Amino acid sequence: MLLSLVAACSKKPDEMPAADSPMLQYVAADTPYLFGVLRPMPEDLADKLEPRVDKLLQGYQTLVRAIAVDGLESADIADDEVEASREHAAVILDKMANLFSVSGLRNAGIGRESTFAIYGVGLAPVLRINLTDGDAFERTFAEIETDAGSKMSTAQIDNQDYRFAGDDEATFILARFGNQLVATVIPTGISDDSLRRVLGLTKPESSIADSGKLEQMSKEYGFTAHGIGFVDFRRIADTFLTEPTGINAELLERAEFNSVSLSAVCKAEFSALADIAPRLLTGYTELNAKRIASNTVLELRSDIASGLTTLTAPVPGLGSDHGGLFSMGMSIDLLAFRSFYEARLDAMDADPFECGLLSDLQAGVAQGRMVLEQPLPPVAYSLKGFLAVVDDVQGGNVAAKVPPSSIDMRFLLATDNAAGLVAMGSIFSPELAALNLQADGKPVRFDSPLLQAPVEQAWLAMNGSGLALAVGDGGDQRLSSMLAAKAGDPVPFYAMHMDAKRYYAFVAEASEIQPDQDASPEVTQATRDIMLGMSDLFDRLSLVVNFTERGVEMPSVVTLAD
Template sequence: MRIVVMLLAGLLGACSTSKKDLSSPLAYVPAETPYVFANLEAMPEATVQAYEEMLKPVGELYGTMLDELRAEVGKVGETEEEQRRIIGLIDLARDKMSIEGWERIGFSRRARAAIYGVGVMPVVRIELGDAAKLRAFMGEIEAVVGKAIPTAEVDGQTYWRMAPDESGSFAVVMAIIDQHLVLTLDAGPEVAALPDLLGLRQPARSLADAGTLQQLNREFGYTPYGTVLLDNRRLATALLGTDGNDTWFSRKLGRDGAALSSVCRAELMGMVEHLPRIIGGYTRIDGTGMDSHSLIELKPAVAQAFKDMVAPVPGLGGFDGRMPTEFGFGLKLDKLAEFIQVQANAVAAEPYRCPELADLNASARDIGRQTAGLYAAAGWFTGMRVVLQRLDWLDTTPDTQSIEGAVVIASPSPLGLIGMLKSFVPQLSSLELAPGAAPQRLPADGLEDAPPSWIGLNDVALAIGVGEGAEAQVPAFLGAAAPARPPLLHFSYQGAFYGGLMRKYSEIVNSITESALDQIWDGDPGAMNDEDKARKLERQRGRERSETVQRYIQRFGDAFNSMYDAVDYTAGSLVPVDRGLEFLQVMRVRR
C-alpha cells in the first residue's frame, strides 16, 4: 500500500510540474521578492486602443520631429559616415511610436510583464510576440551603427552587456531568453548572481507558485491588469542582512569602516516595522477610465493615530469632477501634536544606541518642544478646501483677467477664528458675521485690482468666495457635505483645465529659457581676427543647436499637455483606515 501511495504522489508531482506555466514572467520572480509590479493578464484590446488614442499627439509629433531631423542631417558638418548612421537610426525609429510599430519588432500588446527584485537588484521581464523579430531588429541597429553591441555569456546563455565605464564593475544587461526579453543590472556576484537575475536558475519557489498577487487581487478587488507590492521588511533585510548573515551592503559598510552592528540592524529594522508594506492595483480599468487603490500599511498604533487626526471639511473628498480644480486637507492639529509628542517621548525613554541614528535623539527632543503652536492653532483650524472654478489667465485671448473660486476653512470655532483674524487684518473689523447669515462683501481697501469677494460662515467653517456671482455660492460651499470617510488629503482637476495650466507654465518657462539663451549667446564681440571669427561661428552654431533643442522640448511639452484634453477629470484621496493609509484615485476619459 505504501508503494502505491508513493507512486501516486510521484505522478501528482510530475503532473504539477508539467503544468507550471513557464511562459509567465511570475514563474521567474522569487516568492520572497522585496518588490514587484506585474500584470497577470493582458489588458483588453478596447482598453489598449483607448489609451493609444490618448498618446496619439505624442506619436505624431515624434514622427514629425524625426522627419525634420532627417532633413537637417548634413547641415552641421557631419562626415558621410556619420550622416549614414544618423539617417539609418532615424529610419529605424520612424515607425516605432505605435503599438503596431512595436509589434513589428517582436513585442506584443498581449504581453504579460513583471518588474521585480532579486534581492535589491531590479529585473524587467517581458513576454515577446516574436523573439526572432527582436533579434533581427538588434542586428539592424548594429548594422547601422557599424559595430556589434558587446556580448557575453553565462551558463550557455548569450546576452548583451553595456558597461558605462572600462572597469566593467557595473553593467546594463539585456537578453532574449526563449520568448522573454530580460533587462537587469549586473553589479557582480556579491550583490546578485547573474544567472538568478536572468532567470536561468529558477527560484526554488516563485511568485507564481505562491499566488501572492492573485491573493492580493482577491483581497482588494483588483483587476489582473497590474498589481504592485513593495515589502519594506524584505527590502531592508536584503540590504542589512541579519545577525550572522551579512549582505553585500553590510559587508561594504564594514570595508568602509562603518560596520553594521546588531544594535544598528535591530533599530533600523524596528523603523521599517512602522511601514511594512505598500500594496496597489487597479480596481477598474477600461476605455472609459481607471480606478486605482493603494494601501500604505502602518503599524496598528500609527494607523490609529492617523485615523484620530483626520477632520471633515465641507465638500472635500468628492470624486465627481464638477470643479475645474480643487485640493485640500482635513487635520486635527492637536492630534498631530499628540502623535509627534508620543514619538518623541518614546525616543526619549529609549534613545537610539546606533551611532548613525544619534542625531534622531536630538531631533526628537527638539520637535517635542515645538508642538505648542499646533495645540494653539487646533482651536481655530482643522482643514481647508481650495476651489478654482475659472482662471481667465489660462485663456489664449482673455476678455478679462478674472478668477473665480472659493476657500473653505474648517474650524471648531468659526466666530473665534474671525475674531482672531480681525486683530491681524484691520479691514475685517467692519464685518458683522453670524452663522447662517447672508455672506458679506470683503472690504477692498488697498486692493483695488482684486476681484470681488464675499465671506460667510456656519457652525463648522467659514468660506470666502471670489469672483462675480460668488455671493450666491458661499452658502453652497459651506453647506456641502463631507464624505462618510473624510480624507486626510484630496485633489481633483479637469483635464482641460490642467492642460491649460501646464501650457501656460510651459510658456513662462520657455520665455525664461529664451531670455537666458539670449544672454548666453548675444553680445557685441567688437573687432575680430580670424580666430575670433571662428569662435563666433562656433558660438552661432551652438546657439542654433540650443534653440533647436529648446524648440523640440517645447513641442514635446505641448504634445504631452494636449493629452490632458482627452481626460475628463482626475481625483484622488488619502484616507486613514485601520490598516494604514488608503490612496484612492479615479480618472475618466472624455467621451
C-alpha cells in the first residue's frame, strides 16, 4: 500500500499497457499469482498525495519506534542491559524509521518513478522493485547494518552477490542487480537452478508479457498498469494435483507432500472444485487527483455466476451514494436463494463426491436438505433487503462521554408487502395503527412514547417498494426521495458509502479515549496520528458487491480530500 502511494509520477505516457513493463520479463506466463504497480501514478496525483502521505508515514515512524521500545522493556533481560539495548536500538531505529518518510525513501533509492511487482516463481514469493537509485539503496542498507553492528551473510551465484538470513527451514534473500531489488523467502538449500529462476538470473522461457493475459484482463475489466493483479486458484490446485516440476518439486518435497498419495478420483474432484472459482482479479480502473477507483473480481463457473445473479432484488437507492456520514444496505430474494441452494444440493446428489477427503462436504447435502425443510413465515419471502443511512450526528463529545444531541438517519425495508408489515405492527402499537398509513409514499409524522432523545422526531412512509422510517430534522423530505430512488444497475448485493474524513477522525478520538490496555501512551498517540493522517487523505469511501455473469465483483471508490 505504502509503496504504491509513494511510487509516483512518471514521464511515460499514460496509455502504456501493463504488459509493456520491462519488469514482466522476469514473471513466467504460468505464474500462479501477480500484483504489480507497473506504472507510477500520475504527476498531479503524486503532487497532491505526497505531503499527506509523508504525514501518514511520520505516524508509522513514531509507531515503529514506540513498539520497539515497548518490546525492549518487556523483554526478559537484566535491568542494566535494558538501557544499553535501548540506546543501541535507538540508533538503528532512527535509521530505519527515517525510511518512513518520502524523503527517506527517496534517499534509499525508492523515488517517484519506482515500480514493483509481487509474483510467484512457482509457489515461491518474489518481490521485485525498480529502484530509482540502486547505489543509494546500497548505501542506506550498509549504514543500517553498520549501526546495527552486524551484517547479513552474503553469497554469490553467477558472480552476483546477494544477502541472506535464515535457519535450516527457510532463507530470506535480498539481492540488488543494478537498479532492481529482489526479495524472496525460499527453502534453505534450494538448488542453484531454482535460485537463478527466483532471482531472475534465468528468465522464464515464456513471460506473462508474452502471454497476453494482462492485456485480456485490462480489456475485459478496465484495469490499468497503475495496479493490476490476479491469483490463479486453478493453477495453484494443479501444482498439488499433478507431478510438480522445477522449484515446485523442491517446495512440495520439503513439505513432504506427494500427489501420488491422491487417487485419480480425488484429483479430478479437487480439480472440479478449483474450477468453481478459477481466479481472483484486482486492479485500479481510475487514478487521478480526485479519486481512485478499483475493482476486485472473483471469477466463477458460468452456471454458478448465472445463478447468483438471480439472488438480488431491487432496493430503492441501494448502490447510490446518499452523502452524509454512512450508508449501508443489502438485497436478497429469499425464494431465489432457496431455489439456487436447492439446485446446488440436487447437483451434488446427482453427481456425489466419491473422494474420501470430501466426505464431510458431501455429508453436508443432507444437512442442507434439513435446513430447507425448516418453515419460514410467509412474510419473510416478501422481504427484499434494506438500506440504512446516517445523514448526520450533531453534538456529543467522545472525550467527555457526552452522547449526541440529535441524530438524522433513515431506514428503508424493501418489501412487496409493506401494508402487511404495517398491519402486523399495528397489533402491537396503537400509535402505528392510528396513522392510517397509505401506500402513497407520503411521510406521516409518527409519535410514540418509545421515542427518546436524541431521537425526537420520526416519520413513516410506504409505497409498493417498501416501508421507510426517518428521524431528525427534515426527515420527512429525505424519506420521500429515499422511497422514490431507483435501485442500482446491476442490483447490488451489498453497498456501503461513508464519510472517510469524519470516520477516521472519530477513530482517532476514540483510540485516545479508550486506548488498548496493553499499549503504551506512545503507541496510542502514534495510532491516533495515523488515523488523523488517514482523515486528511480521504474524503469518501465506497464499496459495492455485485453478482454478475463474470462472478462476484467488488468495485470500490476512494474520493480524495481537497
